[in-house]
Amino acid sequence: MPQQLNYLKETASQTAGPYVHIGLIPAxxxxxxxxxxxxxxxxxxxxxxxxxxxxxxxxDGTGTPLRDVLLExxxxxxxxxxxxxxxxxxxxxxxxxxxxxxxxxxxxxxLVTFETIKPGAITDKxxxxxxxxxxxxxxxxxxxxxxxxxxxxxxxxAANAADPVxxxxxxxxxxxxLVARRSERGGKVVYSFTINLQGPEETVFFDV
Amino acid sequence: xxxxxxxLRDPRLNRPEPLAPPLGDGxxxxxxxxxxxxxxxxxxxxxxxxxxxQSLLSLEGSVSExxxxxxxxxxxxPLDNDLIRNYAKDGxxxxxxxxxxxxxxxxxxxxxxxxxxEFWQANAGGRYRHKKDTYLAxxxxxxxxxxxALTDDTGYYYFRTVKPGPYPWRNYVNSWRPAxxxxxxxxxxxxxxxxxxxxxxxxxxxxxxxxxxxxxxKDALDRLVAPLxxxxxxxxxxxxxxxxxxxxxxxxxxxxNRTAGN
Numbered sequence: 169m170p171q172q173l174n175y176l177k178e179t180a181s182q183t184a185g186p187y188v189h190i191g192l193i194p195a196x197x198x199x200x201x202x203x204x205x206x207x208x209x210x211x212x213x214x215x216x217x218x219x220x221x222x223x224x225x226x227x228d229g230t231g232t233p234l235r236d237v238l239l240e241x242x243x244x245x246x247x248x249x250x251x252x253x254x255x256x257x258x259x260x261x262x263x264x265x266x267x268x269x270x271x272x273x274x275x276x277x278x279l280v281t282f283e284t285i286k287p288g289a290i291t292d293k294x295x296x297x298x299x300x301x302x303x304x305x306x307x308x309x310x311x312x313x314x315x316x317x318x319x320x321x322x323x324x325x326a327a328n329a330a331d332p333v334x335x336x337x338x339x340x341x342x343x344x345x346l347v348a349r350r351s352e353r354g355g356k357v358v359y360s361f362t363i364n365l366q367g368p369e370e371t372v373f374f375d376v
Numbered sequence: 377x378x379x380x381x382x383x384l385r386d387p388r389l390n391r392p393e394p395l396a397p398p399l400g401d402g403x404x405x406x407x408x409x410x411x412x413x414x415x416x417x418x419x420x421x422x423x424x425x426x427x428x429x430q431s432l433l434s435l436e437g438s439v440s441e442x443x444x445x446x447x448x449x450x451x452x453x454p455l456d457n458d459l460i461r462n463y464a465k466d467g468x469x470x471x472x473x474x475x476x477x478x479x480x481x482x483x484x485x486x487x488x489x490x491x492x493x494e495f496w497q498a499n500a501g502g503r504y505r506h507k508k509d510t511y512l513a514x515x516x517x518x519x520x521x522x523x524x525a526l527t528d529d530t531g532y533y534y535f536r537t538v539k540p541g542p543y544p545w546r547n548y549v550n551s552w553r554p555a556x557x558x559x560x561x562x563x564x565x566x567x568x569x570x571x572x573x574x575x576x577x578x579x580x581x582x583x584x585x586x587x588x589x590x591x592x593x594k595d596a597l598d599r600l601v602a603p604l605x606x607x608x609x610x611x612x613x614x615x616x617x618x619x620x621x622x623x624x625x626x627x628x629x630x631x632x633n634r635t636a637g638n
Contacts, residue, residue, distance in 0.1 A: 175405075175483045176622045180596040181412045182573040183420075183587060184558065187506045191496025191522040191558055198507035201463055201520045203453035229425035236508075242444060242566045252443035254565065268445030275508070292438050303440050307571050310422030312413035312590055314569060318440075336433060365426050375407065375432035376441045376567045 181313035186236045188307060189272050193238070196272045208271035210241075210284040214264040217246030217285030222319065222348065224361035225278045226306060231367070233278025237308040240270040241282055241319075243301075248288030257291055286357075289327060299327035299334065301346075306363065316374045319361055322349045337372055345371040384458045384475075384536045403437040404567050405483055405625035413590035420586045421547050441567040442626075447492040449526060456524045459497075459537035463520030470516055471500025471538030475616040476574070477608060479531040480561055483625030487531025488568075493621075494560040495535065496522040502543030502555075511543055536614060539576065547586045554581035554588065563623040574619045577603045 189196040195205060211219065222241070225233040244250050244267065247259030251267045265285070273280045287300045299320055306315040320328050328334055334343045348359035363371045413420075415427035435441065455462040460469055476495075480488040498504045498521065501513030505521050521540075525533040540555045556573045563569065575582055582588060582601065591597045599622075608616035 174485075175625060176481060176485055177411055177596065177599070178408060178483060178624055179570065179572050179622045180591050180593070180600060181570060182558075182600070183422075184560075184571045187496070187504045187509060188558070188571075190504055190506050190520075191494050191524075192560060194520070194522055197505060199463075199505055199520060201522060202456060202524075204451055206451075232425075234426070240569070242440070244440075250439060250443040252446060252565075254443050255439050257439070266445055290439060298438070298440075301440070303566055305566065305569050308426065310420070310424075310426035312415055312417060312420070312423055312427075314571060315428065316441075316567075333435065333438075336435070366429055370428055370430050372430070373428050373432050374435045375409075376435050376437060 183309055183312055184238060184307035184314075186309040188236070188238050188309075192270060193272050196275075206270055208269050208280075208282045210243075210265065210267065210269040210282065212264045215245075215285055216262050216265070217287075219357065220284060220286050221356055221358045222280075222282040222284060222302070222361065223358055224280055224348070224363065226273065226280070226308070226363040227365065229366035233273065234308050234365075235273055235275050235278045237273045237278070237280070237306060237311075238270060239273075239280050239282075240268065240305045241284070242303040242305070243267050243284065244287040244290050246285055246288050248290045248300075250290075259288060286321065292332060294332075296332050297327070297330070299324050299331035301331075301333075304363075311365075315365075316376050317363065317371055318346050318374070319348045319359070320346050321359060322347050342370075342372050345369060384460075403442055403627050404565060405627070407624060411591070411593045411596035414592070417590035420590050423590070437565075437567055442565040444562055444564060444566040444568070446490075447526060447562070448490070451492070452524060452526060457533075457535035459519070459521065459523045459535065462523060464518045467518055469499065469519035469538050471519075471541075473536070473614040474539050475534060475536050475608060475610065475614045476557065476602065476619055477532070477534035477605075477616060478602075478618050478620040480527050480533065480563075480621045480623065481531055482563070482568075482623050487527070487529075488563055488623055489527055489529045489531055491527050491531070491564065492524060492562045493527060493533050494522070494524040495537075495557050497537065497540040497557040498543055500538050500541050502541030513541065513543065542579075542581055551586055552581050554579040554585050559619075559621060561621055561623060564626065568623040568626070570621070570623060572621070573600060574617075575601045576617060577601055
């Protein structure tokens, strides 16, 4: 018998359940408890970058919006740098941008919104430019293990066409499931997205 | 806040040293999906319409996945890890007082330092303080049911609460959740992000829970069951349960510049 490697095993995932708000967004559960709360607003007045609103829904296999879903986003700043010591790229850090936010969907409409900035392009280990994108993590009742995906931007056509991750998707038609559509509303830039958990338009999810 | 509850005492004991030296730079171990519940698990009915059916796209961890949000003590309040006090209005919450403690480790056995752990739960009657929970058990006016902690430099965390009650739910007509506490853990990179649930040793509802039994691996299921830890209990005050959480193994070294509060 060979020697044992003796690695531990990752703790098994469990669903976040319908009441995930209690722990992660208590105000949505209907009460106020923490002095400092996390939110869906990633910016401060001093954050550098183009202000954008992300707005979307997560749909189940019947096309019904999930009204109890929780999304977290993680993104680089406007210079294309993540606010984390493992990112040693050249872009400038901006103290006014952690790059992370969480939002629950509206209990009636299922709408999820974030107020953030458009991230800059990042460079991968191989030195390739990656199109600007936002990393998304999705948990809800009925989702046994959090789903990872990304949002790209519809006004970055050339960068998206050259993006090494989008190009890993064999079917070109599925690449568009990751692209949020730009529009302007009342002077604000809005990117709209739909995440389909199932069906012909199923969003591409990642094993990261 | 009330005057009755004695202050929460640090129950730490037996903190083992990290097993493995730092490895090379970059990335996380491949996730072993065989120990996680499958997305489509028909016995847990809510998963049927909410499970992707296409294959996941395999991504080599890039900077987008090996980085993640950094939290510090500035994000937390002083009572955040004391669920007996953090929502108390005119007395202590009803229920068995317990301490839950353990370490957040990665698959190499190293503690994951300075990482945010969040937890939430039903009260002793099995009722959540949530506007969508209509179970007939009463809301406890002195219990919110959520808290959070930052691990120390060895990955250790602890909090105090009351033991949650089991409750019925609409899966099968007579489905009951075993008593459990939900945990959300960040780790050092977004690819380590994990939500799980801790169960209590000896609960007869564990083997028949439609959510727990989505886990295909018996050992993986057992690792979600926290044993009673009498050594860490506070005599004449609180029993203790030990719950270690293991995140993905990471090949990267730790970041000395990632101190709390940065």
